[in-house]
Amino acid sequence: MTAVLEATGLGKRYRRTWALRDCSVAIPEGRVVALVGPNGAGKTTLLQLATGLLAPSAGEVRVFGAPPANRPQVLARVGFLAQDKPLYHGFTVAEMLRYGARLNPGWDQAVADGWLERFDLPADRRVGQLSGGQRTQLAVALTLARRPRLLLLDEPMADLDPLVRHDLARLLMETVAAEGLTVVVSSHVLAELASICDYLVLLAVGRVQLADDTEALLAGHKLLVGRRRDPPTARTRWWRPATPSGRPPCWCVPSARSTTPPGRSMTSAWSSWCWPTCATRRPPPCPARP
């Protein structure tokens, strides 16, 4: 198993705060990796370090066996979709694709046209006049037509409606399956990735909490969903599930809004995912009951 993206002791500091710290993770080839964590966990920082947009403050990151910064052989094989979907607003859709064609020797116009058709994007419309969702679609087309071997997507679904989101995930997976490329998708909502990913990297407070095969993770961690029989009181802490395999315990949070215990509010992002190892140090705060 060769690692397409390998980080060793990787850290990034902005002035005095560490956005990412001591991150060691190896992403195997051909996997669809979900990079999950709350806002500010360091997902974007990790992805930007992997593209060479940022330089590490500590450790190193290797992509296809080489540090990514400014290397044509790495640049040509990595497709990156930044979180804010940057595009030139004065360009038309067609000009944006021409931009991609001129800057990438491996450009595949048929792929670009195919995506444009699927998304029904008008070629002569200015990028500035497109909706947020359409811009995401154009940015996806622009990234995929480069035919990358490693696809780094930073919260690609954020401004899409559920229907398009589902569609995009499906189309993306078709491409991935057909071409056998490696994908890293970041999100703060695991639910939107759960159906497509087969490898999970969980980031929180700038550190990797967990990185493994999804199936192995699910087998080794007990995910409790549901409502406690006895509602938590001021004195009870959130419960700890049993960990028979000896893996770190997983603090689990009831999934749907309806099952949220009384007096306790969870952000929707976290309600669908359990908070693993860090809970051993920092269990979720307990609600104060009136």
Place this chain on the structure above:
Amino acid sequence: MIWVAWRQQRPATVAAAILLAVAGSVLLVSGWQVTSLARDSGLAACVASGADCQVLVEAFANRYGPILEPVSLLGALLPVALGVLFGGPLLAREFEQGTHRLAWTQSVTRGRWLAGRLAMAAGVLVVVAAVAAGLLTWWWGRFDQLHISRRAALERGSLVPVATAVLAFAIATAAGALLRRVVPALAAGLLAVLVVAAALSLAAQSWLPPQPLTVTYPAGQPSPRAGLDDQVLSSGYRDRAGRDLSAQAVDRLCPGTAGQALDRCLAANGIQRIDRYQPASRAWQLALARSALYLVVAALFLVLAWWRTLRPD
């Protein structure tokens, strides 16, 4: 890369073309007016015949004197404005809109991308600035023909204005790379250009070769080099012993005099005038030396912008 660089340069080029069209039409219309007025008033014929045209020149200067100053300012600011317009947003807009993340994750390296963008912007700028400088030279030429100004000979075509535009471009580009916001980059770029250009202009005058020549002649008499289109840089007084006199010293020597009375007083004391000047024949040499100085400093600023952009955050 060429198409990409051109497509990204297009908005600034259109803006520059509009700026040039407005400034150019003002210059062309006023230039033609000057020519026709000089012809109708008989000034052109008088100058051509070589006679003394003092009265006609004064009537003409009364009409057009007031606009010489603003146009002179426009002439100095137009290349600076063009350079800042091209350089300020070049990198700052990419950073501001986050599109540098798009550009730098394509298959071309950052260095090639930057080289392409800079080369295209500088190339278009040189053409636009040359047109602007040509227009201004033509405009000043209308007055030179009438022996009212000596501009064109000294500005020597487009060389110095084009070098000034490139200097402004380099400084504004560096400001954009450092500040990463369009409006602050434009403001800081403009300010820095004015300061640097003024400093370089002074430096060029005082130490850049060829050094000025001097001529001494008795005070109160016309300079032996009158009418030779010299660029007089400074003039002072010198006494019999060859010591330089300050303005206050001259005042003490001949208190309360002016005009011809002052001239007589100075002559009676044996005071000499001393002029530092550059002869008109050196205009090309001066323009070349000054342009070279501007371009060297511009290159330094481009190196700064290059370094800041290629260094990963």
